Amino acid sequence: MTAAQGESGDQEVLAQVSRRWQALDPVLPDPSFPIAAGGERFTAGPPGAPTAVAGCGHWIGEAGTLELCWGTAQRFGLTARVAGPDVGGALDELLSAWHDHLTAQDGLDLDDPDTSVNLSWPSRDVAGVRALVRHGLQPMAVVAVRTGRAALGEGGDLPPGVRIRRAAPADLEAVIGLEHEVVRYDANFGQVIDRPWTTDALRQEAAPALAADEPWVWLAERDGRPVGVLHAQRPADAGWIAGLTARAPVAYNLLTGVSPTERGGGIGAALTARFHTEAAAAGVAVTLLHHTVTNPRSVPFWSQQGYRPLWTIWEISPASTLR
Template identity: 40%
Template structure:
């Protein structure tokens, strides 16, 4: 079966699973990538393994291993889990040839539709864990105008004087998420965050807001509007895609309504500019963010299954 037929079967199968998944094209070979295929009876899998690197000082480095081997898979046939298992066997053979054993800065990652559950047990048996999720929230166009008021909370665009507060909140968020394997704390993180957030200040169309609780700045939210989200917009079947980059609330203000007020404000801003869906990443094991975001109308769309190190040392 050729790659286009496999992709067509894969897309047809997933169309019954999640209407917000985009059409998934055939996996075409690209420079530096390795094409893989496997069969299991009448079921077939096609895969593409892509290796990427990030410098330790890059903005992306806290959110990934410095070297990542990512497998894109297309599965078709009556037993997709068996096809995936066979594909993972082929991929493991490849990884053992190219990845240093026991290197915690080398990860193997499989990004799968969250509702495509066949194959989950096979990933777990091979040492993969569901670490990160892309969650989706369709626009709520029937909502009343404006978010509900939270006593004592005032939300305003961030100003230059808020930079230190925003950096501190982002660092606090990274330190908390590091407990769940979705963040690696890096030297120079404060400098990288400062440079990144500085670009958000003073924009005519604000993308960074501060929440004050009785006059104290204790929370923030960052967003990307449609037109800035091409890097992730292909992950959902929608044209106008917004992205909620981060939402952080200082420890003393948690459970005070600040987080919900910030989320409601961001959703109002997205709705006002005609956003169809909003995406965000969150650590699946985080006992705060997972129930919080799903209480705000999000649900899992894609799940990042990760094994880090990519290859374990032989015992």
């Protein structure tokens, strides 16, 4: 038996979870096995015939990277696969076991403000929500999805005086300036962190993207002045997130931002329409993006653009505040 196959009963749990998920939301993928090599395994239900199985992973990020702008430097994650007649009760058991496991670890400073615990849960699987709340987890962000080839590629009226064009290497500073505005704005909501190295990390991401052939980075300009950006990944670069949905090919919208004084005038919608048009032409089946759930601009905006929650990211920081 390898870690990827799990213990007896795990495959039966996964088969049941697969049926539940397909009934709840057909855009969800088949559930992956939850336990990474070396990770702790938790179960709920009768011994030898679990109804739920979970695994935890500890992740430490590297200073200087963009990944550390999207969350804390140390993250303790739980992957939970829950079936059976009492999903909330089984998840509750798993969360208690995880809490006890974390607090029993030597050498972990769970009070460090740069730590967090997290769990991704299918947004439409509402049976688990009360257990997550009871353990102190908060819905911080969603992975939102837009499906349907027909819906992709719908146009949007260009606001007067505004032009959308593909960005080029010479636009690097304009692109990262606008992207940094997005990080600063999102940092208000407690998950995204504006680090001392944010500009450099954005540069490291944007420079190779802009140097590539036909980059999926678009700028909105008013009278030649950059006022908005949308930076996306083609399916070839979005493999890291493609496993979150059953549909393929997947494109990912990494960052979208409009200058503070230009927000609410249709520029974000025009940039998004351009992205959707190119994604449709490239045969993309779904587009994914992350947004924070308390961002008062992104929540209605992405809904207007045809996105809806697929996964909700439940989180609490510091890690010691998990109950």
